[in-house]
Amino acid sequence: MKSKGYVLLIDDDAARAGELAQTVIGQGYRVEVFTDVLEAYHFLTANQDLDVILCELDLEAVSWQEARRSLRELDLQVPAIMFSDRAEVDKMMTALRLGASDFFVRPIEDEEALFKSIERCVRQRQMRRELRESRQRLEQANTELRGTVKMLEQDQQAGRQVQLRMLPVSPMVLEPYVFSHTVIPSLYLSGDFTDYFTVGQHHVAFFMADVSGHGSSSAFTTVLLKNLFARKRSDFLHRDDDTLLSPVAMLKRANQELLDLGVGKFATMVVGLLDTQANTLRYSVAGHLPQPVLVSREGARYLRGEGSAVGIMDDASFEEHMVDLPERFMLALFSDGILEILPPKNLIEKEKYFLKVFEELAESPDEIVNRLGLDRVETAPDDIAALFISKRS
Amino acid sequence: MKSKGYVLLIDDDAARAGELAQTVIGQGYRVEVFTDVLEAYHFLTANQDLDVILCELDLEAVSWQEARRSLRELDLQVPAIMFSDRAEVDKMMTALRLGASDFFVRPIEDEEALFKSIERCVRQRQMRRELRESRQRLEQANTELRGTVKMLEQDQQAGRQVQLRMLPVSPMVLEPYVFSHTVIPSLYLSGDFTDYFTVGQHHVAFFMADVSGHGSSSAFTTVLLKNLFARKRSDFLHRDDDTLLSPVAMLKRANQELLDLGVGKFATMVVGLLDTQANTLRYSVAGHLPQPVLVSREGARYLRGEGSAVGIMDDASFEEHMVDLPERFMLALFSDGILEILPPKNLIEKEKYFLKVFEELAESPDEIVNRLGLDRVETAPDDIAALFISKRS
Structure with a gap:
């Protein structure tokens, strides 16, 4: 006893x-x-x-x-x-x-x-x-937990480094056009992704994608999109394949490849092709909110467009739109994470508020980012990504 | 005061x-x-x-x-x-x-x-x-750490779910052939990846890839490889593109796309194409260790092959090999994580030991997995993946 x-x-x-x-x-x-x-x-x-x-x-x-x-x-x-x-x-x-x-x-x-x-x-x-x-047990448990957190964070940091290297240079200046982006992951890895690059002599292709969910599972899928656009650029340059020149064709490819991946991830996207010679824009929207905002001297307006998200169904259809761009403008594409941090309660009010931010400010991405608080966000409820295309004169 | x-x-x-x-x-x-x-x-x-x-x-x-x-x-x-x-x-x-x-x-x-x-x-x-x-501070820190670990683990688990869904069905039976695999990540996400699928009436394409590093940063890159093979399968079926029938051509594509991704990740690979009608194998090895093991009544031997890893240099070159397969055989492809858990100290001894395991056992993947302890591994120092192709008679 x-x-x-x-x-x-x-x-x-x-x-x-x-x-x-x-x-x-x-x-x-x-x-x-x-x-x-x-x-x-x-x-x-x-x-x-x-x-x-x-x-x-x-x-x-x-x-x-x-x-x-x-x-x-x-x-x-x-x-x-x-x-x-x-x-x-x-x-x-x-x-x-x-x-x-x-x-x-x-x-x-x-x-x-x-x-x-x-x-x-x-x-x-x-x-x-x-x-x-x-x-003592608490101290030991804490030491172990700290070790686990460190290991997991290091893993995520390594993943984040890979993801950051997938993003394009910001800003990319092609006088008189300037391309820039901001991506704020809610954790380490983002399901939001954006890219832009020149295509031939007078085109720039770009896209904004918001993969369902967030974190590493969604970040996985962004690799596929990055790869798709890089491949189609290469096919355009070396194989006379002009899929890249058609935003709708690119969305169809993205749709098919996401379905083929078969991991149950879908994405909303905006794909665009800027003609720097004609100063025109072709674009297509795949279920993406908020829609692109075009800001010029006449004010700010949404570039409308309907279409399914990619990666949900085989027969997704998309519309192509063509816009003559103003002499001086800023085009802003955001992922829907931005809507969550806007003050108004419902979506319609949020969209109005969002447009007003653009109308009240000059055409500077920095001012927009500052006004929306993106330069101060520490933890976002959802990933937030922004892509800006400005023409200075 | x-x-x-x-x-x-x-x-x-x-x-x-x-x-x-x-x-x-x-x-x-x-x-x-x-x-x-x-x-x-x-x-x-x-x-x-x-x-x-x-x-x-x-x-x-x-x-x-x-x-x-x-x-x-x-x-x-x-x-x-x-x-x-x-x-x-x-x-x-x-x-x-x-x-x-x-x-x-x-x-x-x-x-x-x-x-x-x-x-x-x-x-x-x-x-x-x-x-x-x-x-109290310890308790609070403990609670916070648990929360962080939970959040990070959930994220990794979600990523792992995506990765598991990218893996092929195991076993896949195509009488008299059986394909199966085992992937053991060292953390949650694996930089090792394998896939196999039918191509047309009498071919099965497969590969084993080991992306440099491990965890989420490496897992990212496996998405690209999965997508490349899925795409080339689709191109074969719908576009008269027979890249998939050439292991060397597939390695060249993988090499180029990894370089284009530009995230500093490379991979060792074995790509193979099984002709189920002729019972022959075309394969190519891209810096991968251990090399594939072919087990038959005559014993176990490595299928030799030299070649650079993919994703390091533009002008990587690969060799194609052709093998007539025995009437009854097992082909085993492992990632190099397996070498780390083998008892011998140096690589040459490890390779000998590895071959001996196959020689001593019947041609059953389950026995191999059991003998190597893969069914009992809880934490592996590196990711471990195994792909088995068996022909029963």
């Missing part, structure tokens, strides 16, 4: 010590008896599992003042019950100053009171021990 | 209380004086920031036995110093049983001793408070 507690008994009278020990053992405690104080002291320092000390106060050759100092330095926190043959004020003062939990005068008349006192001390000691142990 | 500690003074003699309060305030403490015990008790229960109680023992109308019980229930752990006009044994016993830290007899002759005693009590109390606070 497990003992009720671990008792250190100190008394230089061996017979008296043995008698008390027997009584205490009879109560179910494990007892160590020491008749030599120094030995007891060494034992005490080496045994953190002691629960209570029963100590004779009338020990010969013991300076309690010294003992007190030693015990203070030890900070043992083992409760002590002291015994004396005499009920004297100075004895009791010594016991008090030693931090005794209780004091009994021999002969012990009320054994029950002693047993209760021992029990209390043991309980108190065990509570402190449990507190200390639970603290 | 910040006070040295917060003192509760209880004495029903207002004048005496005021005098002691003044002395203690003079030492830099903040003192609350109560002449009514019940009020003091209420104050005590409501003010956890108290550091020490200075309490008159000779209070009128106070049953210390009751007080003791109440205080025990409270478990306040505020140290108390008690005062009495008389140095009597029963007074001191009361103080002791109340858990007093010290006891002074009025008139207090040694004020320094009292100040030291107060200081000790305050220090003791503050240490306990700090202990409790540090425990």
Whole structure:
């Protein structure tokens, strides 16, 4: 049977010590008896599992003042019950100053009171021990958790580095056009993605994509889109394949390849082709919100367009739109994460508010980003991506 | 100036209380004086920031036995110093049983001793408070860390689900051929990837890829490879494009697309095309170790092949090999993660050991997986992937 507690008994009278020990053992405690104080002291320092000390106060050759100092330095926190043959004020003062939990005068008349006192001390000691142990467990758990977080974060950071390298240079200047982007992942990896690049002498292809979900599962899918556009650019340059010149054809390819990937991810997209010679834009919208915003001296307006998201159904259909661009303009494409951080409550109001931000500001992406708070966002509820195309004159 | 500690003074003699309060305030403490015990008790229960109680023992109308019980229930752990006009044994016993830290007899002759005693009590109390606070901080940190780990793990799990859905059905039975695979990520996401699928009436294309690094950054790149093979299968079926029938041509495409992705990731690969009619195999190895193992009645041997890894340099070159397959065989492709868990110390010995495992066992993937311990691996130092192609008769 497990003992009720671990008792250190100190008394230089061996017979008296043995008698008390027997009584205490009879109560179910494990007892160590020491008749030599120094030995007891060494034992005490080496045994953190002691629960209570029963100590004779009338020990010969013991300076309690010294003992007190030693015990203070030890900070043992083992409760002590002291015994004396005499009920004297100075004895009791010594016991008090030693931090005794209780004091009994021999002969012990009320054994029950002693047993209760021992029990209390043991309980108190065990509570402190449990507190200390639970603290140690917490510290260890925290160390382990920190390790796990570090490992997972490093993994995500590495993934993020890969994703950042997939994004185009920002800004990319092709006078008088400037292309720039901002991508703010809600975690480390983003399901939003954007790209732009020149195609031949006077075209720039671009897209904004928002893959369903966020984090690494969605980020996976952005690789496919990046690869699709890079491939079609290569096919255009080397294989007389002009799929890239048709936003609708590109959306159809994206739709098919997402379905073929078969991982249950879909994406809303805007694909565009800018003709820098004619200053015109072909574009197609695949279920994407907010729709592109065109800002010019005449104000800000949405470039409308309907179409399914890509990666949901085989027979998705898309519309192609053609716009003559103003002499000076800014075209802004955002992912729908932006809508979540706009103040208005419902979508219609959010879209109005969004347009107003553009109308009130000059045609500078930096001002828009600042006004929408994107340069200050630390944790976004959803990924947020923005693509800006500006023409300066 | 910040006070040295917060003192509760209880004495029903207002004048005496005021005098002691003044002395203690003079030492830099903040003192609350109560002449009514019940009020003091209420104050005590409501003010956890108290550091020490200075309490008159000779209070009128106070049953210390009751007080003791109440205080025990409270478990306040505020140290108390008690005062009495008389140095009597029963007074001191009361103080002791109340858990007093010290006891002074009025008139207090040694004020320094009292100040030291107060200081000790305050220090003791503050240490306990700090202990409790540090425990609370630990608990809070623990909760936050658990939340972070959960969020990151959920993200990785979602990514893993996507990756699992990218893997082919296992086993895929095309009598008398059986295709199966095992992928064990070192974290959640794997940089190892494998795929197999039928091409036309009597071909099966397959590959094993091991992207540099591991985790999400490498897993990203596997999407590109999955997509490349899916695309070329589609091109074969719908566009008369037979790139897929040439392992070398597929490796060249993989090389180019990895370079175009521009994220600094490369991969070792084995690409194969099984002709199920002729029972022949075309394959090409791109820097991959261990090389494919062919097991038949004649024993186990490596299918040799040299070639650069894909995604490193533009002019990578690959060799195509052609093998007539035995009537009954097992072909096993592993990623190099397997080498790390084999007992021998160096690569040459590991390769010998690996071959021996196959030689000693029948042609069953399950037995191989079991013998190599893959069904028991919990944390692998690197991702491990295995692809098995067996012909039963």
